[in-house]
Amino acid sequence: MRDKLVDKLIKGEEKRQRDGLELIPSENYVSRDVLEANASVFTNKYSEGYPGRRYYGGQEFTDQVERLAIERVCKLFRCKFANVQPHSGAPANLAVYAALLEPGDTVLGMDLSHGGHLTHGHPLTLPAKIYKFVNYKMKNPDTGEIDYEDLRRQAIEHKPKIILAGFSAYSRTLDYKKFVEIAKEVGAITMADMAHIAGLIAAGVLRNPFDDGFDIITSTTHKTLRGPRGGIILTRENEEIAKKIDKSIFPGIQGGPHIHTIAAKAVAFGEAMKPKFKKYAEQILKNAKAMEEVLRKNKIRMIGGGTDNHLILADVFGSLGISGKEAQTVLDEVGITLNMNTIANDTRKPLDPSGIRFGTPAITTRGLKEKDCALVAELMLETLRNKGDVKKKSEIRKKIKSLAKKFPIPNNFV
Numbered sequence: 001m002r003d004k005l006v007d008k009l010i011k012g013e014e015k016r017q018r019d020g021l022e023l024i025p026s027e028n029y030v031s032r033d034v035l036e037a038n039a040s041v042f043t044n045k046y047s048e049g050y051p052g053r054r055y056y057g058g059q060e061f062t063d064q065v066e067r068l069a070i071e072r073v074c075k076l077f078r079c080k081f082a083n084v085q086p087h088s089g090a091p092a093n094l095a096v097y098a099a100l101l102e103p104g105d106t107v108l109g110m111d112l113s114h115g116g117h118l119t120h121g122h123p124l125t126l127p128a129k130i131y132k133f134v135n136y137k138m139k140n141p142d143t144g145e146i147d148y149e150d151l152r153r154q155a156i157e158h159k160p161k162i163i164l165a166g167f168s169a170y171s172r173t174l175d176y177k178k179f180v181e182i183a184k185e186v187g188a189i190t191m192a193d194m195a196h197i198a199g200l201i202a203a204g205v206l207r208n209p210f211d212d213g214f215d216i217i218t219s220t221t222h223k224t225l226r227g228p229r230g231g232i233i234l235t236r237e238n239e240e241i242a243k244k245i246d247k248s249i250f251p252g253i254q255g256g257p258h259i260h261t262i263a264a265k266a267v268a269f270g271e272a273m274k275p276k277f278k279k280y281a282e283q284i285l286k287n288a289k290a291m292e293e294v295l296r297k298n299k300i301r302m303i304g305g306g307t308d309n310h311l312i313l314a315d316v317f318g319s320l321g322i323s324g325k326e327a328q329t330v331l332d333e334v335g336i337t338l339n340m341n342t343i344a345n346d347t348r349k350p351l352d353p354s355g356i357r358f359g360t361p362a363i364t365t366r367g368l369k370e371k372d373c374a375l376v377a378e379l380m381l382e383t384l385r386n387k388g389d390v391k392k393k394s395e396i397r398k399k400i401k402s403l404a405k406k407f408p409i410p411n412n413f414v
């Protein structure tokens with residue numbers, strides 16, 4: 001790289017990723033092959049439109065690579081239609097709303113403080129200014145069970161056009177069949193935002209909402225799916241819906257697709273089809289369970305009472321008297337990266353909430369197994385309990401660094 005200033009920053013980030021342990025549950029490391037495709041000459045190409053129907057010439061290879069990505073992702077998730085052009089998860093969700101709703105129409109989604117995502121109706125987002133969002137919640141934050149009776153009651157009362165399942169800070173499984181039943185009762189379309197768990201679904205270690213009759217799945221491609229930063233929209237079988245979604249992405253809300261990213265998505269989907277990816281996904285779950293066990297032994301309150309997926313949401317303020325923000329900062333000092341998070345019925349503010357959210361997708365890519373993850377959880381708690389002890393923190397920092405060294409970020413893994 002001849003731009004020394006940018007080169008220095010890239011090298012700095014490489015070192016940061018290499019030396020620390022990444023526990024943010026929405027992050028991962030891509031393979032060299034995904035990275036290469038993402039940095040390929042496809043970035044030079046304009047290809048507004050869809051394969052075979054573009055507004056520019058020179059589409060011989062772009063058409064092939066986009067078709068390949070579509071074919072692979074449809075096979076992976078067992079659906080008929082896919083749009084692989086969304087630049088990321090937020091535009092994917094916006095495109096679905098714009099495709100299927102009129103301004104003022106209603107979406108029934110998971111409450112943000114109970115695990116939903118900003119794009120599911122936070123008042124500061126554009127969708128919330130155009131559409132009406134109503135929310136369902138957990139019945140009991142200590143078990144994580146969704147209040148399906150209330151969900152049904154709200155569906156009958158508000159007549160949503162879309163019932164939305166999906167989350168970014170929820171650690172239990174959803175009963176997709178119940179969502180579909182309720183949606184049928186009120187004539188709503190079912191949409192699952194699987195951004196966090198797409199890789200686990202692709203690998204078959206978590207249930208695929210399409211198998212229970214969901215109409216649409218949106219997702220990011222850069223979390224458990226271990227692809228480039230991007231989004232996808234999948235439609236199980238309804239061609240009319242799929243066509244509306246295509247129009248909504250282009251020309252609705254996006255211009256030219258990022259074909260380099262689509263090439264990298266195709267590589268990632270190919271990797272996710274391999275048997276080794278299934279092993280990876282199984283290990284993510286085992287590792288999360290190992291961390292859960294350490295927290296339980298240490299009497300740390302977990303929202304949902306534990307985890308069925310890749311993430312844990314812990315009430316560190318309630319359990320240790322440390323705010324989420326302080327926990328995030330002090331863990332950063334020892335080389336553990338995670339994020340503060342609001343918990344259900346939080347008494348604190350979103351910028352300094354009661355919880356921390358962490359997960360195992362990235363450390364599992366590095367090869368950590370259950371006992372290593374248990375050690376990381378123990379070191380996390382030791383750090384939090386000794387937050388003011390500089391010597392102790394420096395000892396822990398060394399231990400984290402040596403773990404990071406023992407488990408280098410691999411170049412290729414399937």
Ligand SMILES: Cc1ncc(COP(=O)(O)O)c(C=O)c1O
Pocket residue numbers: 026088089090091093117119166167168193194195196220230
């Ligand atoms: C459930 C869910 N949906 C959508 C998004 C938005 O994705 P992006 O940040 O790629 O726009 C996220 C990101 O964290 C998410 O967790």
